Amino acid sequence: MKYLSDLLEGLAFTELQGSADVEITAVVFDSRKVVAGSLFVAVRGTAVDGHDYIEQAVKDGAIAVICEDLPPHVTGEVDFLMVANSAEALGIISANFYDNPSQKLKLVGVTGTNGKTTTATLLYQLFRDLGYKCGLLSTVENQINGQVIPSTHTTPDPIALNQLLHDMVTKSCDYCFMEVSSHAVAQHRIGGLTFAGGIFSNLTHDHLDYHKTFDGYLKAKKAFFDHLPKTAFALTNVDDKNGLVMLQNTKAAKKTYGLKNMADFKVKILENQFGGLLLNVDGDEVWFKMVGSFNAYNLLAVYATAILLGQDKASVLTSLSNLTGAEGRFDYVIAPNKVIGIVDYAHTPDAVQNVLSTVHDIRKGTEQVITVIGCGGDRDKAKRPVMAKTACDWSDKVILTSDNPRSEEPTQIIKDMEAGVDIAAKRKTISITDRHEAIKTAVHLAQPGDIIVVAGKGHEKYQDIKGVKNHFDDKEELINNFKTLTN
């Protein structure tokens, strides 16, 4: 049983109208989810303002409201609590409602443009392998000790987040590894959480539709480190241009990792093949199953985190060497005629460049690289021509197609991509709007030994067209088309 007064710990409010001595049955920030006895938190969003729904929330049974401005006319016995920032208050209230679960386990957050899911998933797999009970919050899925809970966001909203952490504590988890998206930092979804550590992977072009400028995007990521407590560690990639910027104002213990620059944790790539990576990790040579130099960074970040969390080096390296990471990341299938199909979640210019340069580095000889790629609708338009150009720079043939068009016209998104393709590159490019047809065409163009890279959707099992999510699975498409080939 929770009273409003129990939820106010650590919350700075400017005014309370009412007694705070009321029992709260649920905390909600969406009026459509109000039940009798709810505390409704009115949040200003990107599309609408939650303050416009206070009246509706009260009609539906909310008995207390947190807001930045009082509504003009609300009738009934309702407590009002005024705050400077409702989104920030929602984080603190949610944590209090679930008895601050992040303080009862070790919570480690991973932020950066690319590599969050891979790093968080590897950490979860590693620590379970080392014998700990763990939770995972990721783009692909959430997990509590092997129990899968579908995920809707990279970082859930504060209520869902604290509820999941509370379930992890109930199930005796020692650790939780989570992704921290820039949207989540900007919207205070992680407000009220206590982190044991924060990891930064890299910062490249993405989400400028939301953050407007690269500097705005950088500041959102940096704010995560600015708010880490003294007791935490802040681990950054020194090879990234902004790696050290992230740590400028943190109170946490500063730690670095890198392949090129001086760092607390260092790795050297000795071999990079389809079969995996041979790395020298702080003096020890170890083979890993993960492919590509970008995964050397992910593996190093995971290794450094495990050491910072007090784990034994030999056990960590033994376990890590067997792990394969998250679904849909450099995930490959081989056809009867030896065509290789790679599904990868590369949906930023940097990720496309990384996956294709890795393929370039590890292919044996003159095999063609055929890339199938699209860009998401209702997302950063500036990355479209750059992703298409990068695909052309690193491939022998490129099929431009649809990703998740969402509310946009698929042909227009492809036109935006085509703008990045110069006249010389046009000759090796085809545009096919239907992603099924695009993958089928790639398979039919491929000669034995050729490599098809299907980029952008990775683990996703749907394609969102005009708000309807139709079943779609890149790997399944490759496998089905491969079945039509003979050896």
Ligand SMILES: CC(=O)N[C@H]1[C@@H](OP(=O)(O)OP(=O)(O)OC[C@H]2O[C@@H](n3ccc(=O)[nH]c3=O)[C@H](O)[C@@H]2O)O[C@H](CO)[C@@H](O)[C@@H]1O[C@H](C)C(=O)N[C@@H](C)C(=O)N[C@H](CCC(=O)O)C(=O)O
């Ligand atoms: C752009 C964005 O991030 N939007 C997120 C945001 O919603 P919003 O600000 O648009 O909300 P809104 O519709 O304007 O509503 C404002 C407020 O009014 C309330 N409301 C609204 C209508 C109503 O009838 N009653 C009511 O009370 C809403 O509940 C909300 O509190 O807050 C919501 C609750 O947390 C999120 O679900 C929603 O994610 C949308 C669905 C989304 O697609 N987000 C993506 C871009 C995202 O967050 N992606 C990142 C990953 C990015 C990466 O790859 O790095 C992620 O963490 O998943």
Ligand SMILES: Nc1ncnc2c1ncn2[C@@H]1O[C@H](COP(=O)(O)OP(=O)(O)OP(=O)(O)O)[C@@H](O)[C@H]1O
């Ligand atoms: N450390 C890295 N540096 C650069 N690119 C990477 C790195 N790790 C993975 N990638 C590329 O980025 C893609 C996405 O990786 P991953 O899912 O781990 O990132 P993410 O940060 O979780 O992405 P999202 O923000 O969409 O959840 C991979 O499929 C791969 O192409």
Ligand SMILES: N[C@H](CCC[C@H](N)C(=O)O)C(=O)O
């Ligand atoms: N977390 C990323 C996912 C992009 C995946 C890609 N398939 C797309 O739909 O754009 C985003 O919200 O930008």
Ligand SMILES: [Mg+2]
């Ligand atoms: Mg992710």
